[in-house]
Amino acid sequence: MRTTRSPEDRGPQTPDDTAAPATPDHGLDLPELAPPKWNRHGAAVAGASWFRIARRMPALVVQAAVLAWQSGRRDVVTTLLFNLGSGAATAWALIATTSVLTELFAEVPTPDRVWAALPSLALLALALVLRGCCGALAGRAQARLVPKVVLAAERRLLRDATSVELRAFDDSDFHDHLYRSHTRGCDEAGALVRQATDLLTAMVGIVAAAGVLTALHPALVPLLLLAMVPQWWGAAASARMRYRMILAFTEGSRRKYMLEQLMTARESAAEVRSFTMERRLLAEFDRVARRELDIHLGLATRQSAVRLAGDTASGLVTAGVFAVLAVLLVQGVVPIAVAGAAVVAVRVAQGALSNALYSVTRLYESGLYFSDFVAFQNEARTRLPRPGLVPAPAGFEEINLRNVTFGYPSSEAPALKDVNLTLRRGRTVALVGENGSGKSTLAKLLSGLYTPQQGSVRWDGTDLAGVDGVSLRERISVIAQDHTHWPLTARGNTVMSSAECPDRFARASTAARADAVVSGFRDGWDTLLDKRFAHGVEPSGGQWQRLAAARSFYRGDDGAEVPLLIADEPTAAMDARAEHGFFTSVHAHARRTGATVVLITHRLASVRMADHIVVLDKGRVVAQGSHAELMSENGLYRELWELQASAYRPPSAPRSRTP
Ligand SMILES: Nc1ncnc2c1ncn2[C@@H]1O[C@H](COP(=O)(O)OP(=O)(O)OP(=O)(O)O)[C@@H](O)[C@H]1O
DSSP: OOOOOOTTTTOOSSOOTTSOOSSOSOOOOOOOOOOOTHHHHHHHHHTOOHHHHHHHHHHHHHHHHHHHHHHOHHHHHHHHHHHHHHHHHHHHHHHHHHHHHHHHTSSSOHHHHHHHHHHHHHHHHHHHHHHHHHHHHHHHHHHHHHHHHHHHHHHHHHHHHHHSOGGGGGOHHHHHHHHHIIIIIHHHHHHHHHHHHHHHHHHHHHHHHHHHHHHHOTTHHHHHHHHHHHHHHHHHHHHHHHHHHHHHTHHHHHHHHHHHHHHHOHHHHHHHHHTTOHHHHHHHHHHHHHHHHHHHHHHHHHHHHHHHHHHHHHHHHHHHHHHHHHHHHHTTSSOHHHHHHHHHHHHHHHHHHHHHHHHHHHHHHHHHHHHHHHHHHHHHHHTSOOSSOBOOOSOOSEEEEEEEEEOOTTOSSOSEEEEEEEEETTOEEEEEESTTSSHHHHHHHHTTSOOOSEEEEEETTEEGGGBOHHHHHTTEEEEOTTOOOOSSBHHHHHHTTSOOOHHHHHHHHHHTTHHHHHTTSTTGGGOBOOTTSTTOOOOOHHHHHHHHHHHHHHHTSOTTTOOEEEEESTTTTOOHHHHHHHHHHHHHHHHHHOOEEEEEOSOHHHHTTSSEEEEEETTEEEEEEOHHHHHHTTSHHHHHHHHHHHTTSOTTSOOOSOO
16 A cells, blocks of 8 residues: 655655655666767777787877977977987986996096096986986976867867757767767877877987997897886786776766756756656666776776786896896896996886886877767768858848758658748748647758758759858848857847847847846846856746847848848747737838748747748648638648637637638
């Protein structure tokens, strides 16, 4: 038997782990997201062989060099010069060390040895100071370069994300690319340059030390390199493991992010509580997070094992190198001074080599992530508007849609099928139909946001498929169904990208009745419409809609410049007075500016005022004409109209067959 518990029974109202569950403690039962295409590409890169890693290095270094060169030439040159200086100083220091040791181990009385070693000691000190200065200055140049590279990559990503056609945002593959590129790709561009310069620094150190070591005894160099192979293998293998883990968990981290957003965003905070979703969201979060944690823990163990094996093997081989040195010393092949200097050179080269190894593995790892950034750029390039488009015509007498068919990337059925339509200049055209019938899609095609896969949309004789989208959209004003709540002032929300013009501004704000909204705000038109900022306010849904309408009237104020205004459910949240006012204004706008107005609304009483009504059903135009013509037919329009009208009739009143 089910029992109902009072709030007191339930104890504290925070959903801590001990409180009784108000709803079952299971997750959201979301279906798994389909693996994106880039996953295959990523897995192929992550599974690269040693040979492939080595082969990729030059390309990665070149990529880093190009990125760096494009972002800060002076810093690149400075980094190179000071790194070379540092290498020269290292070699000099090692030679000075040999001289010092030779003097100190000479067979003469001790005070004479010390006196003899002093000049070499001074040279050694000078070389070390020089090496320090060069290192510091190279480090400074690198520290200046990296943020510039990250910034340039971020800018490129934002430019690409805003340049691609809107259609790309309907494609989940594009989202995956963008997500990965945005979350890691840009930072990895900086890391790529940092690791490449670190590698350069280390290589210069190695070359300097190896050069001196070769001069001391050639057998030591290959032994030293051999000592580093197991360490290198360990670090690279563990980096690749981590990459594969991140790749495997991309879907999970997207889901985790989505859940975090739902639980922390202001927009969803009320509904999370109203629908008592707290526990279910947390349970889903726990489920996803547990999977992530398990993967992390498994990875940590495997990485440690690989590193341990690599370090142990490396330690054993290094001990072997010193044993060989001892043998050479005992056999008299090298004198004691040279053996001492060799130990110093080995330590210097080991330090540099281990830095180089770290840089190489990190460079490889960064290269893997950076390849996603490059892949996104390539993907974005294929989604740019095609080149060679002509500027939009200044206006039209007629907009003609001929056999227009359009489908969204992820959907099987087209949203619009074989649509034929003519919209005349200066007329108000209403699109009506049930949910999902294709009204907004048609509006987006008319707005120049999408181009049809079949058929054409023409402004008089000009097919819009061959027209530059930006110049076309500059001639169209839109009130979108899901309009953006721009985090700007009320004035900024209205003026947007145009220059401010007081007359135009006054007309637009009056037409949309936005002035009445703004008069209630503390700073009037200068009030910031975002609660996240100090003194920001949050307008109501209807108030936002009036501001969106003002924005649209402002942009479309000059009918010669903007001959088309499209309003997609512009009054859904408005009260009856505001709604009536809006429709009156929209007709007045069409009369004053001579623009064509396309109106989408479910309020059929307002549709009646339109010059022409187009009825859509399942993506097809099923009827069109004036209100009277459509009412005379016994079709979908009349059925919808009568359904709405019946809600306003007293229950006893007889149903009229005429409007
Ligand atoms: N971005 C999208 N990606 C995939 N399918 C979409 C997208 N937008 C709309 N659709 C689909 O296209 C069809 C038409 O949708 P559209 O939004 O044009 O209908 P509508 O008539 O404006 O509906 P409503 O009255 O509910 O606003 C629907 O089946 C919808 O699921």
